[in-house]
Amino acid sequence: MVIKLKIPTIPITEIEQSAFCQTDEELASKTLAEEFSAGVRWQKLPVEYMRMSPEELRQRITSARAKLGDTAVILGHHYQRDEIIEFADVRGDSFKLSQYAATQGQSQHIIFCGVHFMAETANILSEPHQKVILPNITAGCSMADMAQIDDVMDCWDDLERVLGDKGGVVPITYMNSTAAIKALCGRNNGIVCTSSNAPATFDWAFERGQRVLFLPDQHLGRNTAVKMGIGVDEMVVWNPFKELGGHTEEELINAKMILWQGHCSVHTRFTVDQIEKARETYPDIHVVVHPECTMEVVNAADSHGSTEYILKTISEAPAGSKFAVGTEVSLVNRIAAENPDKTVFCLDPVVCPCSTMYRIHPAYLSWVLDGLNEGVVVNEITVPDDIAEQAKIALDRMLAIV
Numbered sequence: 059m060v061i062k063l064k065i066p067t068i069p070i071t072e073i074e075q076s077a078f079c080q081t082d083e084e085l086a087s088k089t090l091a092e093e094f095s096a097g098v099r100w101q102k103l104p105v106e107y108m109r110m111s112p113e114e115l116r117q118r119i120t121s122a123r124a125k126l127g128d129t130a131v132i133l134g135h136h137y138q139r140d141e142i143i144e145f146a147d148v149r150g151d152s153f154k155l156s157q158y159a160a161t162q163g164q165s166q167h168i169i170f171c172g173v174h175f176m177a178e179t180a181n182i183l184s185e186p187h188q189k190v191i192l193p194n195i196t197a198g199c200s201m202a203d204m205a206q207i208d209d210v211m212d213c214w215d216d217l218e219r220v221l222g223d224k225g226g227v228v229p230i231t232y233m234n235s236t237a238a239i240k241a242l243c244g245r246n247n248g249i250v251c252t253s254s255n256a257p258a259t260f261d262w263a264f265e266r267g268q269r270v271l272f273l274p275d276q277h278l279g280r281n282t283a284v285k286m287g288i289g290v291d292e293m294v295v296w297n298p299f300k301e302l303g304g305h306t307e308e309e310l311i312n313a314k315m316i317l318w319q320g321h322c323s324v325h326t327r328f329t330v331d332q333i334e335k336a337r338e339t340y341p342d343i344h345v346v347v348h349p350e351c352t353m354e355v356v357n358a359a360d361s362h363g364s365t366e367y368i369l370k371t372i373s374e375a376p377a378g379s380k381f382a383v384g385t386e387v388s389l390v391n392r393i394a395a396e397n398p399d400k401t402v403f404c405l406d407p408v409v410c411p412c413s414t415m416y417r418i419h420p421a422y423l424s425w426v427l428d429g430l431n432e433g434v435v436v437n438e439i440t441v442p443d444d445i446a447e448q449a450k451i452a453l454d455r456m457l458a459i460v
């Protein structure tokens with residue numbers, strides 16, 4: 059039995075954004091009922107799951123997981139809590155996980171412990187007999203939510219009208235976007251990128267057009283463009299709440315990069331001041347940050363790259379190396395634990411996990427696994443066929459060049 063439900067967008071509130079920020083406590087999970095008391099609006103579960111202690115949940119998940127065998131695969135994004143990662147069959151970034159899922163044809167059920175756009179991508183890349191499940195239906199991504207398809211279509215229409223025959227625009231969307239945005243890129247000669255292959259997709263785009271519309275993360279777009287020699291004076295930021303994105307027609311005609319006004323609320327917390335403080339404390343520190351950070355932070359760091367790049371850089375460094383890291387804290391803490399011979403810490407002294415990734419509490423994982431053992435599929439994520447087909451075109455273009 060599959061239970062169909064309407065998927066709500068539960069935006070991140072200021073309360074939720076800061077509810078789990080801490081300075082001196084561990085980020086260990088509490089009962090779901092206790093976590094709800096922080097004022098969050100997550101998916102409601104039967105009361106027995108709300109009250110189960112972390113240890114009870116661990117035992118229940120272990121037993122339910124064993125019963126499912128290889129009919130199910132659990133994917134864990136790097137930014138998930140440790141209590142989820144311990145049950146992941148594989149962990150990685152969003153694209154690596156979706157690709158992995160597509161190779162697991164024997165698994166009817168793909169349980170994606172990540173956020174909504176990732177489950178959508180897994181659905182697009184997986185086989186028809188596989189069902190993708192997002193344990194907490196409210197686990198979205200605030201960056202992906204910043205580019206709503208209606209606003210992007212308005213922008214696209216405006217650009218076509220203003221630019222006309224003055225030069226084609228190639229749309230590039232970051233993986234962290236909805237399937238509808240990926241589909242818009244697919245049907246308009248555009249492409250998808252990840253944080254590791256963004257430069258290659260820019261080369262691809264500039265072979266086909268004179269300018270790029272980059273969605274939805276202005277920082278990844280700007281950092282990549284700067285790296286490729288495009289001046290900041292050749293870029294404009296498109297504000298979807300203003301007419302023509304807040305620009306004159308002339309400004310748009312002169313722009314080489316049109317950056318959507320979106321950002322990651324986690325990675326924009328990092329500052330140049332934090333980097334300076336880390337260097338004062340450890341003069342031989344290596345600062346490595348994610349390209350979703352601001353340009354100022356990326357420029358001030360020693361290196362930057364995707365989560366996989368950060369992991370590789372630290373794990374391959376010699377013993378005794380010191381790293382200050384500008385990415386999500388659950389991942390930084392895990393890297394620190396896995397590299398006890400090195401000093402590894404998060405640049406931000408206030409411990410703030412990604413609030414939407416954090417919505418996957420172990421109680422949700424327990425609930426979906428129990429459901430599967432009873433023949434009930436909850437929280438299935440499906441992308442309409444026409445959108446999936448167009449989005450896959452943009453994903454396949456990326457795969458063809460990297």
Ligand code: SF4
Nearest residue numbers: 199200201322324412
């Ligand atoms: S870390 Fe940023 S981009 Fe990633 S899921 Fe969280 S809000 Fe979205």
